[in-house]
Structure formats: C-alpha cells, structure tokens
Amino acid sequence: MRFLVVGAGAVGGYFGGRLVQKGEDVTFLVRPGRRSQLEKTGLVIESLHGDWASDVKTLVAGEKAEPFDVVLLSVKAYHMEQIVEELRPYVSEQTLVMPLLNGYQHFEDLWAAFGQERVLGGVCFISTTLDAEGRIVHTSPRHDVTFGEWSGGRSARVEKVLEHMSGAEFNVVLSENAQRDVWHKYIFIAVMSGITSLFRSSIGPIMADSHGHATCKRLLAEIVEITKAAGAPASEDVEELTYKGILNTPAPMKASMLLDLEKGLSVETDHIHGYLLSLAEKHGRSTAEFPVLQAVHGVLRVYEAGKSTE
Structure with a gap:
C-alpha cells in the first residue's frame, strides 16, 4: 500500500514518519524549501515515545507519480484550496483520502473535489510542533488516529488500511461511527x-x-x-x-x-x-x-x- 502524506509538518510528519519507521511505503508531498531541509537533515522526530530520524521520499507538486492508495491530509485549513488542486494528479478512483484536520468544512471541500466515496472520516489527537530546525517535537502522551468509512460500519478497504497502519509507533482505531x-x-x-x-x-x-x-x-x-x-x-x-x-x-x-x-x-x-x-x-x-x-x-x-x- 502506497501512502502519500501531504506535508511533512508537525502532524503529517509525525504520523507519516512513524509509518516509514514501521517499513511502509510513504512519500511526502512538500514544498521545495521543506524538501531541501529534509535532504539535509532527514525527517526528525523527538518524542517521549521514542526519537527517530531517517531520510524520506519526497514529491513536489507537479512532479509525476502514479496515483497513491491512501492520502493522509493534515495541512492547515487555509491551504486547502491550493492543496486540492495539487493533489488531483495523485488521486485515482481507488485512492482513499484520510483527512486529519480539525473541523468539518474540509470534508465538504474534499467531497466536492474527489467525491464522497473516496473520503474517509478521520481525526487525530496529538500535540506536536516544528522547531526552528524543522524537527517534529511531540509533547503529549497521546498520538492517536481514528478513522473509518463516512457512512459507518466496516469494509474491506478500511480493514486493509488498518492493517498497514497498525504496528506503527502510534495508536490507530478503526471506527464504525466516524461522523460522530x-x-x-x-x-x-x-x-x-x-x-x-x-x-x-x-x-x-x-x-x-x-x-x-x-x-x-x-x-x-x-x-x-x-x-x-x-x-x-x-x-x-x-x-x-x-x-x-x-x-x-x-x-x-x-x-x-x-x-x-x-x-x-x-x-x-x-x-x-x-x-x-x-x-x-x-x-x-x-x-x-x-x-x-x-x-x-x-x-x-x-x-x-x-x-x-x-
């Protein structure tokens, strides 16, 4: 399963990095400046659950790549309009988009862009920030992701996502009531x-x-x-x-x-x-x-x- 993590910031960088640490196939969609920084330092996580650092695969908007299986989206809401357009080449009819933003309005934006059937319900609970050197500093005991089908229940496709996200150095829950x-x-x-x-x-x-x-x-x-x-x-x-x-x-x-x-x-x-x-x-x-x-x-x-x- 191929993951595209939009951004390598405090939230996306943390969960995407933990998936890399596990051995999953993860690419980060980043700005040129962040790519340069990652090429110099690697992706660095400092956490009470364990520090970790590694080189990671990156993609800059406009570069060619095959559509991904799962898109993890954790950008700031005010970037959504631009991000949606940048994502289009990497999203197919089989791609699942898992937003981890706060709020609700972004779901309406993603449904309009990609169709409701491609967008999962998703939330995360974590307190992280980027320091001046671009390191991800995790300061809370919680590092949890909850996701599921927007329509509720379980399905083969979310069970497969759960299989690939389980075992990483964070907690993941498959919910049967994602809207709630x-x-x-x-x-x-x-x-x-x-x-x-x-x-x-x-x-x-x-x-x-x-x-x-x-x-x-x-x-x-x-x-x-x-x-x-x-x-x-x-x-x-x-x-x-x-x-x-x-x-x-x-x-x-x-x-x-x-x-x-x-x-x-x-x-x-x-x-x-x-x-x-x-x-x-x-x-x-x-x-x-x-x-x-x-x-x-x-x-x-x-x-x-x-x-x-x-």
Whole structure:
C-alpha cells in the first residue's frame, strides 16, 4: 500500500514518519524549501515515545507519480484550496483520502473535489510542533488516529488500511461511527483552541480561575447548542463528555492554534469558529445568541487583520 502524506509538518510528519519507521511505503508531498531541509537533515522526530530520524521520499507538486492508495491530509485549513488542486494528479478512483484536520468544512471541500466515496472520516489527537530546525517535537502522551468509512460500519478497504497502519509507533482505531467521532473532536478542539487563544494561556490557569472556568463552560454550551440545532450526529451527552475531557487535559496544554498565534502565524479560526457561526445562521439562529463564540472569532479575526498590515 502506497501512502502519500501531504506535508511533512508537525502532524503529517509525525504520523507519516512513524509509518516509514514501521517499513511502509510513504512519500511526502512538500514544498521545495521543506524538501531541501529534509535532504539535509532527514525527517526528525523527538518524542517521549521514542526519537527517530531517517531520510524520506519526497514529491513536489507537479512532479509525476502514479496515483497513491491512501492520502493522509493534515495541512492547515487555509491551504486547502491550493492543496486540492495539487493533489488531483495523485488521486485515482481507488485512492482513499484520510483527512486529519480539525473541523468539518474540509470534508465538504474534499467531497466536492474527489467525491464522497473516496473520503474517509478521520481525526487525530496529538500535540506536536516544528522547531526552528524543522524537527517534529511531540509533547503529549497521546498520538492517536481514528478513522473509518463516512457512512459507518466496516469494509474491506478500511480493514486493509488498518492493517498497514497498525504496528506503527502510534495508536490507530478503526471506527464504525466516524461522523460522530469527527463532530466530537470538532466540539472539543473548537472549545480548546478558542478558550486558550482568547485567554492567551494554557488550559490549567483558565480552569483554575472562576471567570475563566465559567467562560469555558459557556463557550462549550454555545458550540453544543449550534451543533444540535444543525442536527450533527454527536452523542446526547457530548457536552458532559467534552467538559470531562477538558478537565482531564494536562494543565500545561495549549491548543495548536495558540501555539501558531504565539509564533505570529496564521490561524484557522474561520475554519473552526467562523464555520460554527455560519452554521448557526444557516439554521435560523442569530450569531448574537452566542456571545463567547463571537468574541473568540472576533479576537482572532482582529489578530489576522493585524498580521496582514504588518
């Protein structure tokens, strides 16, 4: 089975690298600058689960290659339009696309480009970043991938993907309810990214402060209310489950959005928070009904506007 991993960044580089470490056939679709860096240093992972480094195969958009069996997609959402066009030559009718992005809107983009039958449901749970030398630094105990058929159940093709991904140095689960898993992760990450970015803090101090704690709970309630109004296939107890997950999150944890913000990089707030507000409007709700979510989105949009004038 031939894997194409789009990007060799913090997420794709980690999971793709672990597949290489296992011995799978993996190619990374990268920019010319990242290719040059990888040719000098190899792909380097520093992790509490074990360090690893190796040369890897790379591909730059436009170069010829036969279509791949599986595409692992973990780019930032604001690159999706460009990435979809770059992927077309490498996707056939047999190719499976497994997105590991946060949110939901990217599924609609991928369905439009490749057809819903080629796109699997997928989420990951990991905290990684790239350091100044391009090394992937993994800082959380979790390094999990959950995927499955969007329509649910099991199939021979996802069983085969599971066979090839199992045994790598990360956890992989084949889900029979991928849509639910996607929405549960979306709700969790929308809260975590929103609240840590709003307060410019890791989650521990926010939850230790009475006002911070209350704001976090309010943000969670607003997001769950929107998803229920939209008929999203989340569990009835998703609010309780998400709240428990936040309480159990290690105190030093920062969402990747906050890490990007601290580095002065672009953030995915339109894809994560803006989409939720548009979903509310689509289902007849005023965005004024969701003031904390509005505040999160507004703060991050102002940040983005400030970046564009620098």
